[in-house]
Amino acid sequence: MLTYAEALATLVREAHPLGTERVGLSVSAGRLLGADITSPLSLPSFDNAAMDGFAIRSGEGDLPAGTRFTVAGMQAAGDDTAAWPGSDACEIATGARVPDGFDTVVPVERCERNGDSVQLMQDEKRGQNIRRTGGDIAAGAVALRAGRRIDAAAIMLLAALGIDELTVVRRPRVAIINTGSELHASGPLPDGGIHDSNGPFLEAMMASWGVEALPRRRVRDTGDAFHHAVADARAAGADLILTTGAVSAGRFDFVPSALEAMGARELFHKVAIRPGKPILAARFDDGPLVLGLPGNPIAVAVGHRFFVAPVLRAMAGLPPEQPQRVRLDEAYEARPGLQHFALGRVAPDAEGRQVACVQRNQAAYRIVPFTQANAWLAADSAFGDVVDAWPLDPAAAP
Ligand SMILES: Nc1nc2c(c(=O)[nH]1)N[C@H]1C(S)=C(S)[C@@H](COP(=O)(O)OP(=O)(O)OC[C@H]3O[C@@H](n4cnc5c(N)ncnc54)[C@H](O)[C@@H]3O)O[C@H]1N2
Numbered sequence: 280m281l282t283y284a285e286a287l288a289t290l291v292r293e294a295h296p297l298g299t300e301r302v303g304l305s306v307s308a309g310r311l312l313g314a315d316i317t318s319p320l321s322l323p324s325f326d327n328a329a330m331d332g333f334a335i336r337s338g339e340g341d342l343p344a345g346t347r348f349t350v351a352g353m354q355a356a357g358d359d360t361a362a363w364p365g366s367d368a369c370e371i372a373t374g375a376r377v378p379d380g381f382d383t384v385v386p387v388e389r390c391e392r393n394g395d396s397v398q399l400m401q402d403e404k405r406g407q408n409i410r411r412t413g414g415d416i417a418a419g420a421v422a423l424r425a426g427r428r429i430d431a432a433a434i435m436l437l438a439a440l441g442i443d444e445l446t447v448v449r450r451p452r453v454a455i456i457n458t459g460s461e462l463h464a465s466g467p468l469p470d471g472g473i474h475d476s477n478g479p480f481l482e483a484m485m486a487s488w489g490v491e492a493l494p495r496r497r498v499r500d501t502g503d504a505f506h507h508a509v510a511d512a513r514a515a516g517a518d519l520i521l522t523t524g525a526v527s528a529g530r531f532d533f534v535p536s537a538l539e540a541m542g543a544r545e546l547f548h549k550v551a552i553r554p555g556k557p558i559l560a561a562r563f564d565d566g567p568l569v570l571g572l573p574g575n576p577i578a579v580a581v582g583h584r585f586f587v588a589p590v591l592r593a594m595a596g597l598p599p600e601q602p603q604r605v606r607l608d609e610a611y612e613a614r615p616g617l618q619h620f621a622l623g624r625v626a627p628d629a630e631g632r633q634v635a636c637v638q639r640n641q642a643a644y645r646i647v648p649f650t651q652a653n654a655w656l657a658a659d660s661a662f663g664d665v666v667d668a669w670p671l672d673p674a675a676a677p
Pocket residue numbers: 457458459461462473474475476477478523524525526527528529532554555556557572573574575576578643
């Protein structure tokens with residue numbers, strides 16, 4: 280049986296880059312930048328006042344309390360260079376361009392105004408309260424790096440730079456197929472039936488990452504229904520097909536044979552991990568990669584987090600995600616020879632240091648511990664003093 284590292288390396292090799300496309304800023308939230316953004320202008324793009332008050336031309340001198348200036352007029356936000364020639368002070372608004380030759384801004388509350396005259400109430404520093412051109416970013420500098428997820432902060436910067444169209448990574452087209460004759464949507468259940476929870480879970484995770492979701496299909500345990508669903512996903516141009524259930528050893532576990540019959544090349548079936556051991560990966564040489572996730576809910580969650588997520592990163596051209604190394608509160612028994620993925624909580628201890636603890640009573644069928652966890656903890660064979668901790672949602676990883 281393959282180790283997790285071997286299986287992952289095989290899979291990532293098969294995750295072909297998606298390429299890029301141009302989109303408008305207004306629809307770019309959540310997308311991944313496909314190229315570095317070079318700043319087309321400096322921010323601020325002109326010297327401007329940091330305070331409402333008076334801009335003054337102090338020349339070389341000090342600015343002791345009592346110094347008087349003659350106010351020539353008002354420089355408002357949006358006004359151009361209006362040089363106020365021959366004058367040595369003007370009223371100025373926060374954000375207004377500092378007129379040429381003026382070098383200092385004194386806040387209004389530290390000035391006494393009398394008609395056209397203004398007097399400093401205390402000593403002031405020459406050059407103060409001016410936000411300099413390029414003080415945030417200089418024209419030509421890299422503003423955002425390729426691979427960065429476009430969040431609200433990135434949108435604020437891009438908008439400030441006047442960028443309204445950008446290059447992003449194409450979204451992967453993903454099809455989800457849930458197998459199981461026992462599965463039903465919400466509502467009353469027949470005897471022996473259960474609600475499909477893996478489908479909505481995967482759909483939510485795909486939405487969080489930002490994929491182009493193809494219609495999700497729920498199919499009964501017949502090779503035929505599965506065959507049609509896979510054929511539809513291929514015809515719709517899926518980059519990735521995620522299936523759940525029917526990959527282990529049972530009589531109805533038709534996914535491996537159905538994929539083989541359709542011409543998919545098996546990359547691996549069964550990996551030395553827990554939970555989720557029966558996982559399967561296959562590739563249609565002219566099309567999608569297929570991940571067959573074992574049906575137990577937490578096996579699906581592990582399959583998503585530790586196989587699907589690395590594939591999506593590789594398709595987007597992102598480097599492998601790095602876990603945090605966190606101290607474990609107490610030893611946790613693990614089966615030798617298997618890579619273990621456990622649900623856990625990472626939180627600060629009394630001294631403020633991050634400590635991980637493994638959720639008690641977890642099992643591949645139990646969903647409640649998943650809702651109480653805030654991290655995945657990973658370790659091979661034994662959970663020692665330190666574990667690898669991964670955020671539950673890969674879209675939250677840097
Ligand atoms: N004889 C063996 N039996 C099993 C083995 C094995 O090696 N030998 N492996 C076990 C392990 S480990 C797992 S994990 C499961 C995986 O089985 P399958 O992928 O074939 O999945 P199913 O049998 O279809 O379902 C397993 C379990 O999960 C429930 N399920 C399935 N789909 C959904 C869904 N969409 N939403 C909610 N729950 C779902 C299903 O009802 C079953 O309870 O096999 C073990 N058996």
